[in-house]
Amino acid sequence: MSAEPISGADIVIKSLVDQGVDVVFGYPGGAVLPIYDSLFKQNNLRHVLVRQEGGAVHAAEGYARSTGKVGVVLVTSGPGATNAVTGLTDALMDSVPVVCLTGQVPTHLIGNDAFQEADTTGITRPCTKHNYLVRDVNDLARVMHEAFYIAKSGRPGPVVIDLPKDVLFALGPYSEPVHVEHKSYRPQTKPDAKRIDEALALIAKAERPLIYGGGGLINSGPEACARFTEFVRLVDAPCTLTLMGLGALPASDPHFLGMVGMHGTYEANNAMHDCDVMIAVGSRFDDRVTGRLNAFSPNSKKIHIDIDPSSINKNVRVDVPIIGDCGQALAALIAGWAKVAPKRPPAGRARWWGRIEEWQSRDCLRYDRGRKDVIKPQYALERLYALTKDRDPFITTEVGQHQMWAAQFFKFEKPYHWMTSGGLGTMGYGLPAAVGVQVAHPDALVIDIAGEASILMNIQEMSTICQYRLPVKAFILNNQYMGMVRQWQELLHGGRYSESYTAALPDFVKLAEAFGAKGMRVTDPAKLDDAIRFMLDTPGAVVMDIAVDELENCFPMIPSGAAHNEMLLGPEDEAKKPVSEEGMVLV
Amino acid sequence: MADIERHTIAVLVDNEPGILARVVGLFSGRGYNIDSLTVAEVDRANNLSRITVVTSGTPMIIEQIKAQLSRLVPVRKVHDLTDEGPHVERELALIKVVGKGEHRIESLRLADVFRARVIDSTTESFVFEMTGSSEKLNAFITLMEPLGLVEVSRTGAVAIARGVGQF
Numbered sequence: 001m002s003a004e005p006i007s008g009a010d011i012v013i014k015s016l017v018d019q020g021v022d023v024v025f026g027y028p029g030g031a032v033l034p035i036y037d038s039l040f041k042q043n044n045l046r047h048v049l050v051r052q053e054g055g056a057v058h059a060a061e062g063y064a065r066s067t068g069k070v071g072v073v074l075v076t077s078g079p080g081a082t083n084a085v086t087g088l089t090d091a092l093m094d095s096v097p098v099v100c101l102t103g104q105v106p107t108h109l110i111g112n113d114a115f116q117e118a119d120t121t122g123i124t125r126p127c128t129k130h131n132y133l134v135r136d137v138n139d140l141a142r143v144m145h146e147a148f149y150i151a152k153s154g155r156p157g158p159v160v161i162d163l164p165k166d167v168l169f170a171l172g173p174y175s176e177p178v179h180v181e182h183k184s185y186r187p188q189t190k191p192d193a194k195r196i197d198e199a200l201a202l203i204a205k206a207e208r209p210l211i212y213g214g215g216g217l218i219n220s221g222p223e224a225c226a227r228f229t230e231f232v233r234l235v236d237a238p239c240t241l242t243l244m245g246l247g248a249l250p251a252s253d254p255h256f257l258g259m260v261g262m263h264g265t266y267e268a269n270n271a272m273h274d275c276d277v278m279i280a281v282g283s284r285f286d287d288r289v290t291g292r293l294n295a296f297s298p299n300s301k302k303i304h305i306d307i308d309p310s311s312i313n314k315n316v317r318v319d320v321p322i323i324g325d326c327g328q329a330l331a332a333l334i335a336g337w338a339k340v341a342p343k344r345p346p347a348g349r350a351r352w353w354g355r356i357e358e359w360q361s362r363d364c365l366r367y368d369r370g371r372k373d374v375i376k377p378q379y380a381l382e383r384l385y386a387l388t389k390d391r392d393p394f395i396t397t398e399v400g401q402h403q404m405w406a407a408q409f410f411k412f413e414k415p416y417h418w419m420t421s422g423g424l425g426t427m428g429y430g431l432p433a434a435v436g437v438q439v440a441h442p443d444a445l446v447i448d449i450a451g452e453a454s455i456l457m458n459i460q461e462m463s464t465i466c467q468y469r470l471p472v473k474a475f476i477l478n479n480q481y482m483g484m485v486r487q488w489q490e491l492l493h494g495g496r497y498s499e500s501y502t503a504a505l506p507d508f509v510k511l512a513e514a515f516g517a518k519g520m521r522v523t524d525p526a527k528l529d530d531a532i533r534f535m536l537d538t539p540g541a542v543v544m545d546i547a548v549d550e551l552e553n554c555f556p557m558i559p560s561g562a563a564h565n566e567m568l569l570g571p572e573d574e575a576k577k578p579v580s581e582e583g584m585v586l587v
Numbered sequence: 588m589a590d591i592e593r594h595t596i597a598v599l600v601d602n603e604p605g606i607l608a609r610v611v612g613l614f615s616g617r618g619y620n621i622d623s624l625t626v627a628e629v630d631r632a633n634n635l636s637r638i639t640v641v642t643s644g645t646p647m648i649i650e651q652i653k654a655q656l657s658r659l660v661p662v663r664k665v666h667d668l669t670d671e672g673p674h675v676e677r678e679l680a681l682i683k684v685v686g687k688g689e690h691r692i693e694s695l696r697l698a699d700v701f702r703a704r705v706i707d708s709t710t711e712s713f714v715f716e717m718t719g720s721s722e723k724l725n726a727f728i729t730l731m732e733p734l735g736l737v738e739v740s741r742t743g744a745v746a747i748a749r750g751v752g753q754f
């Protein structure tokens with residue numbers, strides 16, 4: 001307890017500092033002025049001024065996902081809070097730890113339709129892990145510390161603290177964070193030993209095992225990822241990762257089959273379909289991964305490690321549920337392996353690897369490499385990867401075709417380097433997320449792989465990038481279409497490209513220059529490498545506008561309503577396997 | 588679907604603003620059914636409320652409902668009374684019947700059979716109070732329909748496990 005009572009605003013700042021926060025992403029407004037005033041009077045906390053509150057949350061997400069720390073957002077009441085809703089939902093879907101402080105009208109005006117009033121706790125209830133309205137300054141310090149604990153423990157997620165202006169002015173006691181057991185919130189982190197033994201017994205006998213890792217590994221941290229890698233090598237089983245899990249196992253590891261799911265590799269999806277034991281680690285059997293549920297991996301025993309009990313048996317019934325932190329569960333599996341490890345690999349193992357090699361030989365990510373007249377988007381990403389891989393880049397993306405190509409063609413060797421909006425699929429995520437990543441890693445190479453449509457959704461954050469001299473590189477694959485929308489219209493709606501073409505795009509070079517960044521347009525494949533080198537050699541922010549093949553589609557693809565072994569490998573399959581009627585209604 | 592089950596779930600929560608909205612929002616947001624829901628403070632010293640929710644769904648959905656409820660931060664305990672062994676379930680209803688003559692007499696007679704109490708009456712109306720299982724209440728209300736039933740107010744089910752076991 002500090003001896004002297006201090007203002008609510010000072011309590012907020014002090015709690016943030018004591019929680020180890022070094023930067024806050026925000027935007028001021030009437031209801032949070034007391035906090036901004038306290039911010040002004042201190043030097044421990046940095047504030048990054050975004051250009052729209054939605055950008056602040058994505059920036060905090062980028063910060064959190066690239067550091068493993070909690071991202072912090074500070075916005076005002078009413079529109080400040082409502083603008084944050086998309087980012088909060090995004091953070092909830094992808095389990096990103098974020099604490100979002102929202103201003104609120106003074107307590108006596110709540111419910112009065114006051115100026116810039118919104119029912120923030122009501123609006124954010126379904127899109128946060130938890131939220132608070134602090135009506136009494138005496139509760140403030142406790143709530144602040146509790147919010148950080150809830151945001152980062154268990155399955156991480158966003159927490160909103162709504163702060164009425166009179167509470168920020170009122171004087172109250174400050175208390176430092178101490179670990180007190182929460183009266184009701186106690187996530188289970190230690191796995192059940194009996195379940196671990198059951199899992200080990202299954203794995204030891206598996207002829208056709210498959211390890212399926214997800215974003216939970218990244219959330220659990222680099223140590224969990226290292227254990228995961230150790231486990232994969234120990235068991236010597238093929239491994240696939242979800243979009244959110246990329247980097248949990250080094251992509252160069254020979255056990256890695258590439259990403260699973262709708263735009264995952266042929267070998268990963270077929271292995272998932274045909275395996276006899278599936279080991280899901282920190283992954284949640286999302287519909288983008290499973291495809292048609294009644295045809296999902298029909299002959300496998302499934303082991304599911306997840307810290308969130310509600311993830312177990314949600315979509316897919318599993319045989320061995322293991323509730324707990326995946327790092328701890330993996331440690332237990334590794335420790336127990338020696339006891340059960342077979343002297344010789346089970347009989348079918350060699351054949352299983354043989355089949356996987358056959359699938360791999362289909363070279364499912366192939367594309368028309370011969371084109372000299374137009375830049376293929378895949379080629380642009382292959383070149384970007386080749387020219388940047390030695391620089392340990394941090395990649396953010398927007399949402400759409402470019403995102404899937406980035407996931408397919410970029411190879412991630414470690415966690416925390418891949419920031420993308422998976423669950424919610426938020427266009428406009430990448431650029432503000434890159435702000436957060438670059439703030440956390442000032443000297444690193446940070447690239448937002450973008451589409452021209454997505455990046456326009458939060459293009460105002462170029463202004464933030466330039467204000468703080470963040471050397472973010474925006475790598476836009478410009479096909480003038482909302483590419484994924486167009487692809488679905490081609491597949492499902494007879495090629496009627498309703499509203500998916502952007503007839504009036506800005507000149508991205510001039511746009512970059514208007515913000516104070518460098519811009520560059522590339523149309524010729526032969527000039528691409530030089531352009532990428534120029535981008536890398538330019539010290540500040542750069543916007544690369546790459547004109548790519550407008551009608552290229554993203555393959556392989558499991559069309560909606562189809563099973564893993566019914567993939568489309570390329571345009572030639574598209575005509576042969578029309579999408580089912582049930583598939584049409586799925587998203 | 589054949590495998591729809593009806594479950595009575597008791598949820599012990601911190602009695603704080605918005606907790607009911609969290610629970611109700613969870614059900615509506617995820618498309619779960621609420622057949623009935625009751626809530627009241629049950630432990631003043633520890634500031635605890637008990638929510639009894641009667642819901643129906645496939646076994647997988649019921650399992651999800653319990654897991655999702657447990658995930659809410661202010662939720663202390665979730666018990667599936669239907670799964671956990673014998674329990675008693677009661678509901679209270681206030682039933683207003685308006686009529687004269689033979690209908691009025693018949694309604695009173697039936698109320699007596701069902702052990703409903705008259706808690707208000709005028710020369711042409713009764714308000715019956717009745718406690719029992721939801722099925723019993725349903726049966727009585729159906730009988731009252733031709734006898735001048737005009738209004739029903741029900742609490743929804745509350746439930747508790749039989750025997751010495753406790754939360």
